Amino acid sequence: MGDEPLAIAIDSTPEPGPRRVHCRLCGRPLTGADSRRTGLGPTCDAKLHPPAPDIRTRRHEVEQDTLPGLDDEQ
Incomplete structure (x- = not known):
């Protein structure tokens, strides 16, 4: 063992x-x-941490009645 070269x-x-x-x-x-x-x-x-889904793409316009007092009639 003493004659062996070091790695x-x-x-x-x-x-x-x-x-x-x-x-x-x-x-x-x-x-x-x-x-x-x-x-x-x-x-x-x-791959391990996929980005969160973009909730803004899930939004859509919905027809709604106008709020009372905000009629366009003047």
């Missing part, structure tokens, strides 16, 4: 710069600050 050199220093962060779902490297913070890329985040 890494003891005097080697880690690479300078930011640590690489990978997506927790697909494993791709993350580059954006928000993606690095959450640990998910934009595509994987959209």
Whole structure:
């Protein structure tokens, strides 16, 4: 065991710069600050957290009687 070479050199220093962060779902490297913070890329985040439905598209006009006192007659 004493004659075996080490797998890494003891005097080697880690690479300078930011640590690489990978997506927790697909494993791709993350580059954006928000993606690095959450640990998910934009595509994987959209899969896990789909956007809420837009309720404005569900609205529609309904015919209503005019309110008393707001007649167009003057």
